[in-house]
Amino acid sequence: MAGTWAFRTRAEIEATARFERMANELAEIGAEPVVVQGARDAAADEARHRDICARLAEKWGAKDPTNHVAPRERVGRSDMDQRDRLLWEMVAVCCISETMNTALMTRCLEVAKDEEIRVSLRDLLRDEVRHARLGWAHLAAERSHGRGEFLRDVLPLMMEASVEPGFLEGTMPAPWAEGLYDYGELPLAELVEIYRGTMQQVVFKGLDATGIDTSKGRAWLARFDD
Ligand SMILES: [Fe+2]
Numbered sequence: 400m401a402g403t404w405a406f407r408t409r410a411e412i413e414a415t416a417r418f419e420r421m422a423n424e425l426a427e428i429g430a431e432p433v434v435v436q437g438a439r440d441a442a443a444d445e446a447r448h449r450d451i452c453a454r455l456a457e458k459w460g461a462k463d464p465t466n467h468v469a470p471r472e473r474v475g476r477s478d479m480d481q482r483d484r485l486l487w488e489m490v491a492v493c494c495i496s497e498t499m500n501t502a503l504m505t506r507c508l509e510v511a512k513d514e515e516i517r518v519s520l521r522d523l524l525r526d527e528v529r530h531a532r533l534g535w536a537h538l539a540a541e542r543s544h545g546r547g548e549f550l551r552d553v554l555p556l557m558m559e560a561s562v563e564p565g566f567l568e569g570t571m572p573a574p575w576a577e578g579l580y581d582y583g584e585l586p587l588a589e590l591v592e593i594y595r596g597t598m599q600q601v602v603f604k605g606l607d608a609t610g611i612d613t614s615k616g617r618a619w620l621a622r623f624d625d
């Protein structure tokens with residue numbers, strides 16, 4: 400429990416910094432005002448999430464969970480056009496990660512019985528849904544300008560970056576006990592199932608709808624079929 404919520408605390412610290420930077424960059428490239436403002440609001444949401452997660456991490460015994468500095472490295476390739484690189488990042492962060500988070504936390508909330516965990520998950524979930532939409536809105540706007548064709552080729556890279564090593568192979572160490580369900584924890588096999596299902600039913604479909612060819616992404620995921 401301490402590990403889960405300390406991990407989430409670090410992720411929220413990184414998300415805060417990322418949305419702050421992306422909001423500025425989105426403004427620079429002349430993104431839709433609603434997307435720029437959405438990214439600014441998201442940065443504020445993530446800072447609040449950090450505190451929600453840190454409170455639970457500490458409750459379960461994590462020491463100083465907010466003692467984490469977001470790394471400066473960013474996604475995408477440095478030789479890319481800034482606007483494309485930002486689109487890459489928005490798709491990776493919002494369309495993939497935030498969509499995954501939403502699916503995952505929805506399931507966690509279904510199983511959790513602990514009231515404090517339920518309240519926290521519900522609180523986080525409400526915002527993450529909005530963060531996912533932000534990416535889809537930006538992608539749609541860029542597609543309407545004829546941009547984003549390159550996403551077809553980098554989709555496997557994005558997916559690879561969206562999982563921990565050994566996750567899809569099911570070899571990642573993930574200690575488990577039935578009782579953990581009550582606290583909104585899920586066993587690794589179920590996490591993998593949610594990842595695959597969400598990728599297929601939400602992310603690929605969403606990208607297809609904007610005319611992005613997802614065949615390379617689908618092939619990448621199929622490599623982990625058993
Ligand atoms: Fe968050």
Ligand SMILES: [Fe+2]
Nearest residue numbers: 414497527530
């Ligand atoms: Fe978020």
